[in-house]
Amino acid sequence: MKRLRVAVLTHPTLVPPESREGYSEQEAHVWKTEFDVVATLRELGHDVRVLPVANELTLIRETVEQWKPDIFFNLLEEFLGRQEFDHHVVSFLELMQVPYTGCHTRGLILARDKALSKKLLAYHHLLVPKFAVFPRDRRVVRPKALEFPLIVKSLVKESSLGISQASIVDNDEKLRDRVAFIHQRIGSDAIAEQYIDGRELYAGMMGNARVDVLPVWELLFENLPPGAARIATAHVKHNPDYQERRGIFQQAAEDLTPALRQQVINTSRRIARILDLDGYNRIDYRLSEDGKLYFLEANPNPDLAASEEFASAAEAAGWSYPELIERILRLGLKR
Ligand SMILES: Nc1ncnc2c1ncn2[C@@H]1O[C@H](COP(=O)(O)OP(=O)(O)O)[C@@H](O)[C@H]1O
Ligand SMILES: [Mg+2]
Numbered sequence: 001m002k003r004l005r006v007a008v009l010t011h012p013t014l015v016p017p018e019s020r021e022g023y024s025e026q027e028a029h030v031w032k033t034e035f036d037v038v039a040t041l042r043e044l045g046h047d048v049r050v051l052p053v054a055n056e057l058t059l060i061r062e063t064v065e066q067w068k069p070d071i072f073f074n075l076l077e078e079f080l081g082r083q084e085f086d087h088h089v090v091s092f093l094e095l096m097q098v099p100y101t102g103c104h105t106r107g108l109i110l111a112r113d114k115a116l117s118k119k120l121l122a123y124h125h126l127l128v129p130k131f132a133v134f135p136r137d138r139r140v141v142r143p144k145a146l147e148f149p150l151i152v153k154s155l156v157k158e159s160s161l162g163i164s165q166a167s168i169v170d171n172d173e174k175l176r177d178r179v180a181f182i183h184q185r186i187g188s189d190a191i192a193e194q195y196i197d198g199r200e201l202y203a204g205m206m207g208n209a210r211v212d213v214l215p216v217w218e219l220l221f222e223n224l225p226p227g228a229a230r231i232a233t234a235h236v237k238h239n240p241d242y243q244e245r246r247g248i249f250q251q252a253a254e255d256l257t258p259a260l261r262q263q264v265i266n267t268s269r270r271i272a273r274i275l276d277l278d279g280y281n282r283i284d285y286r287l288s289e290d291g292k293l294y295f296l297e298a299n300p301n302p303d304l305a306a307s308e309e310f311a312s313a314a315e316a317a318g319w320s321y322p323e324l325i326e327r328i329l330r331l332g333l334k335r
Contacts, residue, residue, distance in 0.1 A: 001326055005047045007069040009060070009076045009089070010034050012052035025240045033305040034075055040325045041073065055080055057092055064096050071332050072100040074301065077159075084112055084156040084188075101332035102279040103300030110275045111298040112156055114191050120274055121295055126267060128295045129194040129286075134179045136189055142172060149195040151231070152178035154188045158299070160234040162186040168195055168229050196286035196294045200232060201253055203268040203285065204302070204313045206327060208278040208335055213265045214313035215252050222247025250309050252316055263293055271298060279331050282310055304328075 016035035020028055028035070034050075041048045049067065051059050053076060063069060072093055079085040087108035093100045103111075111117055118128040133155060134140050148170045154162050162182055169175045175192060182190035204214035221230040223246050235242045242248070256264075268283050275298050282302035286294045302310045306321045314324045 001044070001329070003045050003047060004070040004329065005067065006041050006049070006071055006073050006329070007060075007063050007067070008034070008038055008041070008048060008050045008073045009053050010050060011076065011078065012054050014075070015050050015052050029238065029240055032307070033303055036306045036311075036321070037073060037075060037304055037325060040322050044322055044326060053079070053089065057089070060089075060092065061096065064098055070099065071329060072098060073329070073332075074100050074102045075304075083158055083161070087112065099332050099335065101301075101328050103277055103281060104279075104335070107275060107277040107279075107281075107300050111277065111281075111300050114153065114155055114193075114297055117275055117298055118295065121271060124270065124274055126270065126274075126295055127292060129196055131191055131193040134183075134190040134192065136183045140172075140176045140179050142175060142192070146192065146194065148175075150175060150192040151195045152182060152190055152192045154182050154186045155191045156188050157186055160232055160237050162234075163231065164233045164235070165228055165231075167233075168231070195229075196288050196296075197229075198289050199253070199287040200230065201264065201285040201287055201293075202250075202309050202313070203264050203283045204310045205268055205272055205277070205281045205283070206279075206314075206331065207272075208331055211269050211272045212317075213268045214310070215316045216256060216261055216264050217250055217309045217313045218253035219250050219309070220248070222249070250312060252313070260287075260291070260293070267293065267295070271295065278335065280304075280310070280328055 014031045014034045016031045016038055038048055038050060051063060053059060076086055076089055077083060079089050087105045090108060091105045094105060115131060115133045118131060122128050130146055132143050132146050149168055151168050167178060169178050179190045182188060200219040202217040206212050219232055236248050271283055277298060277300055282299045284296040286296055288294060304310060311321055311324060
């Protein structure tokens with residue numbers, strides 16, 4: 001690949017240092033994705049500028065006009081402090097007519113809303129947990145068909161914001177409390193979903209029109225306290241000490257039948273088409289005790305840290321980390 005001018009978009013607090021030295025694991029956890037991507041782009045010989053973007057777009061416009069990057073590497077996860085505003089920045093890049101990595105605006109919007117995405121997939125007869133949405137200004141009335149246990153989440157936030165063991169509720173009073181928690185503390189509408197006990201599987205995907213599905217990946221919980229549900233809470237995702245203590249790790253999913261593996265591949269490709277995902281994406285599934293594959297959510301632009309699920313699955317598929325990053329650039333340039 002020829003040397004490119006790559007402008008990396010990231011939140012100002014996540015601009016990575018030159019070196020990891022002197023930082024604790026917990027400190028490095030915060031910007032490890034940005035660190036890995038920027039260091040790898042430089043290793044690949046590209047000319048890299050990191051653009052801190054939080055509340056305004058001037059820097060992007062000036063960079064387009066003055067530095068003329070070949071592509072933006074989009075690592076932004078929020079704008080104006082809101083995760084659900086990420087697609088607005090991508091719209092701006094589209095209006096500026098500059099190439100960028102990852103998913104386009106429409107895919108970001110369809111995947112963002114945990115109810116909308118499920119409605120679209122259910123229309124196409126894919127299996128999704130039953131659910132109800134509880135908007136902020138409305139009373140919590142549970143539809144009769146929606147039986148406990150339920151898991152209560154934000155309708156639009158990600159990275160397990162607001163998800164803990166208390167998210168799983170088994171009566172109407174707890175449901176109301178947890179919905180109120182999402183409304184007040186997380187500041188968004190809430191969704192309550194049928195809780196699917198079972199294994200947590202991920203399928204990474206890469207491609208625009210033609211999609212490659214990466215090996216099926218699994219999140220494992222070896223040492224949770226008795227009675228704790230095996231779910232990816234905020235601690236599970238973001239606390240390295242907790243991960244260590246509780247035996248949380250990810251690896252290639254073992255003991256799946258060939259038929260089930262094929263089902264994950266076919267289902268993931270269909271989801272990419274229905275939700276109009278391009279670039280690189282990860283679908284989260286739950287495999288119930290009775291072997292049914294439930295869609296949980298689609299993650300356009302999933303975490304790219306070298307140690308996380310997506311890059312690990314890519315590596316198992318034979319893509320070294322630098323190859324993965326280069327492929328993501330190519331997909332952005334080709335769109
Ligand atoms: N319906 C469900 N049944 C079982 N577990 C769930 C369900 N929904 C969410 N979870 C658990 O909570 C985690 C986070 O939920 P998810 O919808 O993926 O939100 P986020 O966007 O924060 O990742 C999942 O990875 C899974 O472990
Ligand atoms: Mg998820």
